[in-house]
Amino acid sequence: MAGAAQLMATIKRLxxxxxxxxxxxxxxxxxxxxxxxxxxxxxxxxIDRLEQISELLGLTMVELLQExxxxxxxxxxxxxxxxxxxxxxxKLMLVSVCVLNHWTMKDIVAAYRLSESECIKQLLVLDSMGxxxxxxxxxxxxxxxxxxxxxxxxxxxxxxxxxxxxxFLNSQFDGHDESLDFAYGVLTEAASTQLHAExxxxxxxxxxxxxxxxxxxxxxxxGIAVLLAARSWEPDSFRKLRRSGPLES
Numbered sequence: 001m002a003g004a005a006q007l008m009a010t011i012k013r014l015x016x017x018x019x020x021x022x023x024x025x026x027x028x029x030x031x032x033x034x035x036x037x038x039x040x041x042x043x044x045x046x047i048d049r050l051e052q053i054s055e056l057l058g059l060t061m062v063e064l065l066q067e068x069x070x071x072x073x074x075x076x077x078x079x080x081x082x083x084x085x086x087x088x089x090x091k092l093m094l095v096s097v098c099v100l101n102h103w104t105m106k107d108i109v110a111a112y113r114l115s116e117s118e119c120i121k122q123l124l125v126l127d128s129m130g131x132x133x134x135x136x137x138x139x140x141x142x143x144x145x146x147x148x149x150x151x152x153x154x155x156x157x158x159x160x161x162x163x164x165x166x167x168f169l170n171s172q173f174d175g176h177d178e179s180l181d182f183a184y185g186v187l188t189e190a191a192s193t194q195l196h197a198e199x200x201x202x203x204x205x206x207x208x209x210x211x212x213x214x215x216x217x218x219x220x221x222x223g224i225a226v227l228l229a230a231r232s233w234e235p236d237s238f239r240k241l242r243r244s245g246p247l248e249s
Contacts, residue, residue: 004043004044005043006068007045007064007065007068008040008043009068010064010067010068011053011057012040014057014059014064014067015057018058020057022036022037022040024056025053025056028052028053028055028056029053050064074143074144074145074146074148075130075143075144075145075148076147076148076149077148077151078151080151080154080155082129083150083151083154083155083156084155085129086155086156087155087156091114091118092122092125092126094108094112094114095108095119095122095123095126096122096126096131099126099131099132099140099142100131100142100144100148101210101214101223102142102215103218104139104140105119105120105123105138107217107218111218120134123138123140130143131143131144132144146207146211147204147207165227168225168227177222177224195230202228203226203228206226
């Protein structure tokens with residue numbers, strides 16, 4: 001069930017959108033207005049009360065709870081301390097990447113040398129960090145937003161530059177699902193801005209394809225890493241030949 005505070009905020013928002021007051025609720029619930037105010041202040045609604053309020057809003061209780069869940073703020077970034085915790089624990093990092101890719105606990109245990117108890121332990125850590133919620137039968141609900149990202153120059157990215165990037169580039173990139181392209185151009189400031197906008201669009205497209213693939217089983221898909229990088233750059237061998245003073249006549 002949605003958190004009480006989140007559910008209460010959703011109910012208040014829906015009442016306001018329908019121009020309903022505490023007086024309206026009091027009449028529907030056959031309570032005094034003061035009692036309704038105390039009820040909302042306590043944030044403790046019984047199932048029967050939730051059903052009554054849902055009916056008043058023109059919703060089923062399931063629809064009300066779904067509305068509350070869909071309005072919950074999604075996690076977009078971790079704190080530096082949380083990222084450092086992932087980097088320091090290889091198994092925790094593994095499980096976090098798996099859940100961010102919509103794997104179930106069964107999928108994780110089947111693919112990696114983790115016992116069920118070890119996996120549950122890591123899932124509970126991720127739950128405490130606000131990345132997921134662990135429900136009955138170890139079902140996982142992902143709380144990360146679609147545009148979830150690692151902190152720029154944070155612990156995860158620094159670890160990737162040190163360890164992951166050399167591993168990623170250690171390939172001939174000649175496989176059927178591999179490619180490596182390098183292009184160089186001399187651009188104006190406006191053209192450079194446009195290029196970065198196109199790179200962001202490509203990243204968004206990758207996120208959409210990732211989301212579209214989320215319902216497939218792990219056996220039907222594979223991890224694809226895309227490196228997007230752009231910077232003002234000139235090879236050192238060229239830079240060393242640049243004139244340091246005015247051009248000679």
